Amino acid sequence: MLEALEPKRSGGFLPLEHYAAIGEGRSVALVGADGSIDWWCPPDMDSPPLFNRLHDADGGRFSLTPVQPFSIERRYRKDSNVLETTFVTETGKARVTESINSGAGGRLPWCEVARRIEGLSGQVEFEVVIRPICAQGKVRRVNHPNAAIRYIGDLTTTFCHPDEVSIVDDTDQQTTAHYRAEAGSRACIAYLVADKAPLAIPALSEIDDRIDFSDDEWQRWTEKLSYDGPFKSDFIRCALSLKFLLYSKTGAIAAAATSGLPERIGGDKNYDYRYAWVRDAAYTIKAFLRAGALSEAIAAFGWLIRTIDEDGPAPSVVYTLSGGEVPDERVIEVPGYKGSTPVRTGNRAKNQVQLSCYGDLLETASLFAEMGHVLDPSTARLIQRLADQVVDRWQEKDSGLWELEELQHHTFSKVGCWLALDRAARLARHGHIDGDADRWVVESDKIRDWIDTHCWSETKKAYTFYAGTEKLDAALLLTTRFGFEHEGRLAATRNAIQQELAVGPLVYRYSGASGEEGAFVACSCWLVEAFAFLGEVDQAERMLEDLLVPLGNNFGVLCEQIDPQTGAGLGNLPQGLSHLTLLHAIFSLQENR
Incomplete structure (x- = not known):
C-alpha cells in the first residue's frame, strides 16, 4: 500500500x-x-x-x-x-x-x-x-x-x-x-x-x-472479525473498504461509491455503479459471513431477500439502494475524468437477464444454512420458487455476467443455473426448504451435460465464453469453488485462461478485452482462487503475493481495473467486487490447506 x-x-x-x-x-x-x-x-x-x-x-x-x-x-x-x-x-x-x-x-x-x-x-x-x-x-x-x-x-x-x-x-x-x-x-x-x-x-x-x-x-x-490467517493486514483493510459500501439505511450493498469513471482513459465505458447488483450483494454477504461480520451479512441478506420477493416473479439484475427500480441511463454533461465521456448515471443493466444470479442467490442461502442460521418460511418459499424458475429458464440466452448487449448461451450463466439447482437440492434434502430435490438434481445433470456438449473447446482444451465460440471468459475461474470440476476440465480451463488472458498476476475479463479496458481486479483474484481450490495452494499463495504488488499501488482503496502497462487504476472506486474477491482469495488459501 x-x-x-x-x-x-x-x-x-x-x-x-x-x-x-x-x-x-x-x-x-x-x-x-x-x-x-x-x-x-x-x-x-x-x-x-x-x-x-x-x-x-x-x-x-x-x-x-x-x-x-x-x-x-x-x-x-x-x-x-x-x-x-x-x-x-x-x-x-x-x-x-x-x-x-x-x-x-x-x-x-x-x-x-x-x-x-x-x-x-x-x-x-x-x-x-x-x-x-x-x-x-x-x-x-x-x-x-x-x-x-x-x-x-x-x-x-x-x-x-x-x-x-x-x-x-x-x-x-x-x-x-x-x-x-x-x-x-x-x-x-x-x-x-x-x-x-x-x-x-x-x-x-x-x-x-x-x-x-x-x-x-x-x-x-x-475486533469482531474472526479471520486469523495469512495476509491478515490485507484482509482487514479490504474488509474495512468493503464496509464503506454497506448502505446502513437498508442493508443494500453498493457496487461502488462513484459513477462515470472510465475503464479506459478516453473510452466510453463510464458507468454508474452506485446501485446494488444481486451478484455483488450475494458475493459480499458470503464474504461477511466468512469474516464473522454476522450483523452486516444478516442485514444484507435480509434486504436482498425482501427486495427480490417484492419485485417478483423473477429477480432483476440490479436495484437501487432503497430496493427500487434503477433509473434509466442518461448522460451527464460534464467534461469527464481526463476527457473520458460520456459520463452516465442510471444503468441499462436494469433491463437485462443474467441467469447466473440464481446461482449467486442459492449458494448464499446454502452457505447461510450450512453455517447454522435459519431460513424463515418466507425466505424458504422464495428459494424454492427461484429453483423452479431455473428449471424453466436455464435454456434461455442472456447478457451474461459481463452484461453484454448481444445475447448468448453464456457458459458461466449455465454453470450458475447448475449451481442453483445443486444447492436447492442440498437445502431441500437437509430440511431447510420444501421442493422436489430429485427433480432439481435431474435437471442440474442435464445442464452439466449441455455445458460439456456445447461449451467445451477441444481446440482450446477449455470451457469457452459461450456456446459456439473459441473465446475465453475469466469468470469461469470462479466455478472452481462450486464443485463443478470433473475430468480435469476446470484445471485445463484455468490454464488456458492464464495463458491467454493474464499479464503477469493481472487478468483481463474475456478474449479481446485488452483493447477496450484494463485488467479486471476480480478476475485476477479468481485466478488465485482457481489454483487454491484445484489443490495448488502453495502456488496460489505465491500468486497472491505477486498480485498484491500492483494491488498495493494505492491507499487501500481498490479500483475496478488496473492498466497492466502503467499500474494506473481504472473504473469506479472503491469497487466492491475488487475488495470482496480479494477477501475470498485470501480465504481460499486457508480453506484449502
Whole structure:
C-alpha cells in the first residue's frame, strides 16, 4: 500500500489510485492525495454529487492543501477508516485527520465531514476551498443569524471553522480561507449537510471529538472479525473498504461509491455503479459471513431477500439502494475524468437477464444454512420458487455476467443455473426448504451435460465464453469453488485462461478485452482462487503475493481495473467486487490447506 508521495495533477486530475475514502455507512467521500475531497454525494451514496472534481477539473471540491510545494505521508489509523495525512513542506509538517463522523446512536441525522489540522513542526500555510455544485438549479448563499448557509437543491449546508481560519472570499459559488498550522496548534473544520431537515450546528469541539469516537467505532467493528490467517493486514483493510459500501439505511450493498469513471482513459465505458447488483450483494454477504461480520451479512441478506420477493416473479439484475427500480441511463454533461465521456448515471443493466444470479442467490442461502442460521418460511418459499424458475429458464440466452448487449448461451450463466439447482437440492434434502430435490438434481445433470456438449473447446482444451465460440471468459475461474470440476476440465480451463488472458498476476475479463479496458481486479483474484481450490495452494499463495504488488499501488482503496502497462487504476472506486474477491482469495488459501 502506498504510504508517501508527491501529489501531481495532470490536466487538473489526480490518478485514481491516489485517492483514499472516508464514509459512515450512508455516503462516501474520496480524498485526493493533495487534500482535496473531489467526490461526495450526500446524504446518500446514490445522491447527486455535491463535490464532483472527479468529473470536472474545475468542479466541486472541499480542498485543504498547503500553499507551498509539499509531499505527503498517508495512512489509515490502525483497524479503522479514519484517515491521517501528514503534509511536509520546506517550512514545516502538519497532520490532517479526517472522517465522515458517526454519533453515539450510529449515523448522525446530518452528514458531517470533519477535518482536524495539527501542526507538528515549523509552519504550514493551508488554503481551504469549498466549492459545492448543484445538479439541478443554483447554489444560494444566505447569512442566517446562526451560520452562513448554502442552500443546494434540497440540501442545507454550512462550513464550520474556528476564528483562526480566516475567510478571504465568500460568494454563492465558493468559500476560500487560509489557516496557518504551527507546532502544537490544533484546529477542526467541517462541512455539514442536512437533507430536507433542520440543520444542527454543533460545537466544533463536539465535531472534533467525534473523529476519535468514529475511530473507536471502526476499531470495535474490526475486533469482531474472526479471520486469523495469512495476509491478515490485507484482509482487514479490504474488509474495512468493503464496509464503506454497506448502505446502513437498508442493508443494500453498493457496487461502488462513484459513477462515470472510465475503464479506459478516453473510452466510453463510464458507468454508474452506485446501485446494488444481486451478484455483488450475494458475493459480499458470503464474504461477511466468512469474516464473522454476522450483523452486516444478516442485514444484507435480509434486504436482498425482501427486495427480490417484492419485485417478483423473477429477480432483476440490479436495484437501487432503497430496493427500487434503477433509473434509466442518461448522460451527464460534464467534461469527464481526463476527457473520458460520456459520463452516465442510471444503468441499462436494469433491463437485462443474467441467469447466473440464481446461482449467486442459492449458494448464499446454502452457505447461510450450512453455517447454522435459519431460513424463515418466507425466505424458504422464495428459494424454492427461484429453483423452479431455473428449471424453466436455464435454456434461455442472456447478457451474461459481463452484461453484454448481444445475447448468448453464456457458459458461466449455465454453470450458475447448475449451481442453483445443486444447492436447492442440498437445502431441500437437509430440511431447510420444501421442493422436489430429485427433480432439481435431474435437471442440474442435464445442464452439466449441455455445458460439456456445447461449451467445451477441444481446440482450446477449455470451457469457452459461450456456446459456439473459441473465446475465453475469466469468470469461469470462479466455478472452481462450486464443485463443478470433473475430468480435469476446470484445471485445463484455468490454464488456458492464464495463458491467454493474464499479464503477469493481472487478468483481463474475456478474449479481446485488452483493447477496450484494463485488467479486471476480480478476475485476477479468481485466478488465485482457481489454483487454491484445484489443490495448488502453495502456488496460489505465491500468486497472491505477486498480485498484491500492483494491488498495493494505492491507499487501500481498490479500483475496478488496473492498466497492466502503467499500474494506473481504472473504473469506479472503491469497487466492491475488487475488495470482496480479494477477501475470498485470501480465504481460499486457508480453506484449502
